[in-house]
Amino acid sequence: MTPPQPDTTNRPTPQAPAVEPLTAEDFGRRLERATTAAAEAGLAGLVITPGPDLAHLTGYQPVRTERFTGLFLTPGADPLLVVPTLERGDAEAAPGAPAFRIADWTDGTDPYRAALARLGSNAPYGVSDGTWALHLLALQSAVPGSRFAALTDALPMLRAVKDADELARLTAAGAAADETYRRILQVPFAGRTEDDIAADLAALLLELGHSQVDFTVVGSGPNGANPHHEAGGRTLVTGDTVVLDFGGLKDGYGSDTSRTVHLGPDPDPEVLRVHEVVRHAQQAAFEAVRPGIACQEIDRVARAVIEEAGYGAYFIHRTGHGIGVTTHEPPYMIEGEQQELVPGMCFSIEPGVYLPGRFGVRIEDIVTVTETGGRRLNNTSRDLAIVH
Ligand code: ZN
Ligand code: ZN
Ligand code: ZN
Numbered sequence: 001m002t003p004p005q006p007d008t009t010n011r012p013t014p015q016a017p018a019v020e021p022l023t024a025e026d027f028g029r030r031l032e033r034a035t036t037a038a039a040e041a042g043l044a045g046l047v048i049t050p051g052p053d054l055a056h057l058t059g060y061q062p063v064r065t066e067r068f069t070g071l072f073l074t075p076g077a078d079p080l081l082v083v084p085t086l087e088r089g090d091a092e093a094a095p096g097a098p099a100f101r102i103a104d105w106t107d108g109t110d111p112y113r114a115a116l117a118r119l120g121s122n123a124p125y126g127v128s129d130g131t132w133a134l135h136l137l138a139l140q141s142a143v144p145g146s147r148f149a150a151l152t153d154a155l156p157m158l159r160a161v162k163d164a165d166e167l168a169r170l171t172a173a174g175a176a177a178d179e180t181y182r183r184i185l186q187v188p189f190a191g192r193t194e195d196d197i198a199a200d201l202a203a204l205l206l207e208l209g210h211s212q213v214d215f216t217v218v219g220s221g222p223n224g225a226n227p228h229h230e231a232g233g234r235t236l237v238t239g240d241t242v243v244l245d246f247g248g249l250k251d252g253y254g255s256d257t258s259r260t261v262h263l264g265p266d267p268d269p270e271v272l273r274v275h276e277v278v279r280h281a282q283q284a285a286f287e288a289v290r291p292g293i294a295c296q297e298i299d300r301v302a303r304a305v306i307e308e309a310g311y312g313a314y315f316i317h318r319t320g321h322g323i324g325v326t327t328h329e330p331p332y333m334i335e336g337e338q339q340e341l342v343p344g345m346c347f348s349i350e351p352g353v354y355l356p357g358r359f360g361v362r363i364e365d366i367v368t369v370t371e372t373g374g375r376r377l378n379n380t381s382r383d384l385a386i387v388h
Pocket of ligand 2: 245246247256257258350364
């Protein structure tokens, strides 16, 4: 189909260069940085369990099971990864393995024993958010008096500032998501279900280099008024406003973008008005990005535009979230988050208006903080595209 107006931003993306694999030295630097940041935050150390923190710091991504795996980072000692003996080979094959020591435990022995030497201070330890309660409670009872704090609370900036290599990956993931959007505008919408369009989005993300699809939101008509509607069996009809929000991981880093489209020409005047308000809110929040301003300021700027237009009560979602080795992570762009923006941070700006029973509009880009302002990693047109 042809877009409703001339649109120079919806050109095909040139082939992105292949990314270089991370080296043991890269992981060594990350481990050092994390240990230093923990000490600066008043923590006695970090306990990192399988998930995004461990993947970021070591490149090791075991399946999460009831068997304990944990990385212990404490100032003045080598990083120590405790693993089940039967998984030791996998851990040794991790790209970051030369940068840490490995201790293993066999089935039938105490999995937490090796950790005891690294725990015991009166200061709290930062622990990965997703640590199983089973393991955390066992560590707590193994070391009486030990205290733990979730990393989102204790060290929200652990993975927030990206280096050049991470930025290249996030940029490439954003470009692949942008190309997914350009191509989804070409598929038929009318008479198909949200699930059909969602399947197209997932197939495009994979075709364009993603290894994992995290979400494919197709919120048509009244479903668009629920910001967390995914996709369902509703059949799309002419006159629908449709929120599209999709993303996943490409080369280990996340994409996440939203655009709102309209099925058929002649959108209702209120759809056009709301879309314009959201577009202005998104633009204003983007223009506010610069080092030194607080995360909550990004939310305030977007919210002020929507409130001034009379839709404040319908902006029921935060303005944004961090992104990196996961598609949603701290810090968040929301009232109360006083963390200041730092060059290299990457996060979403995704204001929306959600009118119950009618429709929703959301426009979302990933933005990175530069030395002087912000740079978008999503660059497709933010006009209301017409689909058929
Ligand atoms: Zn959400
Ligand atoms: Zn999104
Ligand atoms: Zn998002």
